[in-house]
Amino acid sequence: TSPFAPRHLLSIADLTPEELTKLVRNASVHKAAVKSGKPLGTLQSSLLGQTIAMLFTKRSTRTRVSTEAAVAMMSGHPLFLGSQDIQLGVNESMYDTSVVVSSMVAGIVARVNAHQDVADLAKHSSVPVINALSDLYHPMQTIADYLTVHEAFATTQTSGSESTLGLEGLKIAWVGDANNVLYDLAIGAAKLGVEIAVATPKGYEIPAEMKQIIASSAPKGTSSQLQETNVPEEAVRNADVIVTDTWVSMGQEEEKAKRLRDFAGFQVTKDLAQRGGAKEGWKFMHCLPRHPEEVSDEVFYSPASLVFQEAENRLWAALAALEGFVVNKGKIV
Numbered sequence: 622t623s624p625f626a627p628r629h630l631l632s633i634a635d636l637t638p639e640e641l642t643k644l645v646r647n648a649s650v651h652k653a654a655v656k657s658g659k660p661l662g663t664l665q666s667s668l669l670g671q672t673i674a675m676l677f678t679k680r681s682t683r684t685r686v687s688t689e690a691a692v693a694m695m696s697g698h699p700l701f702l703g704s705q706d707i708q709l710g711v712n713e714s715m716y717d718t719s720v721v722v723s724s725m726v727a728g729i730v731a732r733v734n735a736h737q738d739v740a741d742l743a744k745h746s747s748v749p750v751i752n753a754l755s756d757l758y759h760p761m762q763t764i765a766d767y768l769t770v771h772e773a774f775a776t777t778q779t780s781g782s783e784s785t786l787g788l789e790g791l792k793i794a795w796v797g798d799a800n801n802v803l804y805d806l807a808i809g810a811a812k813l814g815v816e817i818a819v820a821t822p823k824g825y826e827i828p829a830e831m832k833q834i835i836a837s838s839a840p841k842g843t844s845s846q847l848q849e850t851n852v853p854e855e856a857v858r859n860a861d862v863i864v865t866d867t868w869v870s871m872g873q874e875e876e877k878a879k880r881l882r883d884f885a886g887f888q889v890t891k892d893l894a895q896r897g898g899a900k901e902g903w904k905f906m907h908c909l910p911r912h913p914e915e916v917s918d919e920v921f922y923s924p925a926s927l928v929f930q931e932a933e934n935r936l937w938a939a940l941a942a943l944e945g946f947v948v949n950k951g952k953i954v
């Protein structure tokens with residue numbers, strides 16, 4: 622890589638614990654400022670006259686809306702390019718697309734199928750690339766998720782100093798499929814000193830290479846507190862937050878019938894939380910879109926559910942990610 626190679630955000634693994642903390646804190650600061658009617662300061666015109674290309678080969682509600690809205694708040698132009706709009710994949714290679722698009726825009730936000738696609742895009746791009754979901758990672762979701770966890774729990778934590786998010790010792794239970802959203806969440810947990818227990822059905826466990834990446838994400842002198850089980854009750858024991866996601870991710874539609882059978886018993890319900898012994902006052906999170914099989918209505922629409930706050934936080938996370946990687950060129954300050 623040349624000394625001028627841009628810095629990309631492809632996974633939470635690309636961030637130091639301090640940088641992840643800072644991105645979440647910046648998102649929180651921007652949220653508070655805008656909510657209290659204060660302007661965003663220099664951020665407000667930081668993309669004036671600049672375009673952010675959004676290369677999306679999969680559908681999206683939250684990621685698209687939050688990114689377009691964040692770019693608009695920064696006075697930039699979000700250019701949405703769905704797979705039907707551009708030559709990529711049909712008439713043109715990733716290399717050519719990457720060189721051409723990056724020659725005209727300030728940054729690229731990309732949602733792809735195989736992670737290798739966004740890695741290739743980044744490799745040949747002359748501007749920062751932010752991963753907006755691949756089959757392995759979803760970093761913008763993770764920033765929003767830790768903002769949500771921070772908002773829900775930091776006041777009840779003793780160590781909420783400026784340099785941390787005050788989440789050490791917190792326990793997240795993930796019940797369901799091991800997927801892109803989980804991997805970045807678990808990498809973030811290792812970086813932030815958060816305990817994470819993952820319950821998947823047999824045959825759907827975290828792949829060994831990914832476990833290696835999660836384990837090596839813990840700062841020196843600490844170890845990732847990742848537990849794995851095939852028993853949902855075990856994962857939720859003493860959990861502060863119970864998290865799940867769809868059992869059928871985009872691209873897995875053909876496996877749907879088999880997956881619904883294999884995940885039987887993994888629905889997040891009040892009863893599961895009680896049987897397993899989740900902590901008093903436990904909260905529920907889900908990146909959305911949600912399907913009824915992975916979580917009961919009773920939990921999803923309950924006061925314990927943080928899902929709509931979590932969805933809104935995608936906006937503040939997008940603002941912080943664009944600020945850090947596009948405006949400040951990867952210097953997370």
Ligand code: CP
Binds near residue numbers: 681683684685754909
């Ligand atoms: N959580 C999330 O990324 O949602 P979308 O697929 O709607 O963008």
Ligand code: NVA
Binds near residue numbers: 800801802867870871
């Ligand atoms: N795991 C899901 C997340 C959607 C935001 C998927 O990849 O489809």
